[in-house]
Amino acid sequence: xxxxxxxxxxxxxxxxxxxxxxxxxxxxxxxxxxxxxxxxxxxxxxxxxxxxxxxxxxxxxxx
Amino acid sequence: xxxxxxxxxxxxxxxxxxxxxxxxxxxxxxxxxxxxxxxxxxxxxxxxxxxxxxxxxxxxxxxxxxxxxxxxxxxxxxxxxxxxxxxxxxxxxxxxxxxxxxxxxxxxxxxxxxxxxxxxxxxxxxxxxxxxxxxxxxxxxxxxxxxxxxxxxxxxxxxxxxxxxxxxxxxxxx
Numbered sequence: 412x413x414x415x416x417x418x419x420x421x422x423x424x425x426x427x428x429x430x431x432x433x434x435x436x437x438x439x440x441x442x443x444x445x446x447x448x449x450x451x452x453x454x455x456x457x458x459x460x461x462x463x464x465x466x467x468x469x470x471x472x473x474x
Numbered sequence: 475x476x477x478x479x480x481x482x483x484x485x486x487x488x489x490x491x492x493x494x495x496x497x498x499x500x501x502x503x504x505x506x507x508x509x510x511x512x513x514x515x516x517x518x519x520x521x522x523x524x525x526x527x528x529x530x531x532x533x534x535x536x537x538x539x540x541x542x543x544x545x546x547x548x549x550x551x552x553x554x555x556x557x558x559x560x561x562x563x564x565x566x567x568x569x570x571x572x573x574x575x576x577x578x579x580x581x582x583x584x585x586x587x588x589x590x591x592x593x594x595x596x597x598x599x600x601x602x603x604x605x606x607x608x609x610x611x612x613x614x615x616x617x618x619x620x621x622x623x624x625x626x627x628x629x630x631x632x633x634x635x636x637x638x639x640x641x642x643x644x645x646x647x648x
Contacts, residue, residue, distance in 0.1 A: 417644075421640075423509045425514055
């Protein structure tokens with residue numbers, strides 16, 4: 412009898428991104444990188460982003 | 475003769491033959507997903523992973539399957555937890571495949587916290603039994619029961635990559 416071990420590796424990334432709909436605007440929260448990537452994905456121009464917290468972790472933009 | 479081992483992942487059907495090269499968890503139901511492209515949002519669950527061991531080639535018997543998380547770097551980050559379907563206790567039989575979802579415990583309420591050491595006894599079954607064995611390489615009869623793994627990420631988890639994990643499936647070949 413032979414005992415054999417086979418391995419498989421796993422990795423994952425945690426996101427804190429959250430997007431909530433407030434009717435005429437969305438609230439996007441997350442890390443700076445996450446918020447930036449989400450706004451890019453949604454094709455939102457920076458000038459349409461009406462507010463960004465000083466720590467860069469929150470953004471609100473109009474529809 | 476020596477059996478040839480491979481992992482098999484099911485994403486759509488229990489007969490899938492996709493051979494994964496990793497067990498990356500994330501927010502999509504795909505083998506070998508890119509973690510940074512499909513991150514798990516804090517406060518949610520990953521898609522469950524349904525994998526099996528499969529043996530081909532010439533062998534007499536494969537049995538005594540033991541699965542555990544054999545490495546996890548510096549361990550879990552805050553809010554992180556991994557569950558799996560193995561047990562050395564009362565075995566409920568093989569989990570009937572269901573298309574993976576992000577619902578908590580996609581295996582039907584049977585997942586437990588994954589163990590981090592060799593269980594020293596079978597915790598993954600064959601044919602619905604921990605004492606079952608594989609005696610043929612015929613397709614359909616040459617795989618273990620499903621091993622289901624799912625990550626639970628609490629709302630307190632910070633953004634970023636977690637520690638890489640290594641899972642080991644140990645078996646006896648006769």
